[in-house]
Amino acid sequence: MRxxxxxxxxxxxxxxxxxLISAAQSGAVPSNSTMQRVALLEQNIAAIENTLADxxxx
Numbered sequence: 704m705r706x707x708x709x710x711x712x713x714x715x716x717x718x719x720x721x722x723l724i725s726a727a728q729s730g731a732v733p734s735n736s737t738m739q740r741v742a743l744l745e746q747n748i749a750a751i752e753n754t755l756a757d758x759x760x761x
Contacts, residue, residue: 704758705755705758708751712748712751712755715744715747716744719741719744719748722737722741725737
């Protein structure tokens with residue numbers, strides 16, 4: 704299960720990174736939907752990292 708969670712985390716981080724890079728390259732303020740998507744991805748990444756930490760300490 705750990706490998707699947709790590710892979711999911713990587714995919715989410717990659718998507719988040721791409722959104723941030725696109726926003727930076729546009730030179731404009733990112734749309735609210737883009738910022739909400741980045742924030743939602745961050746929450747999900749944190750949840751996965753917490754799950755991995757819990758599994759490691761169990």
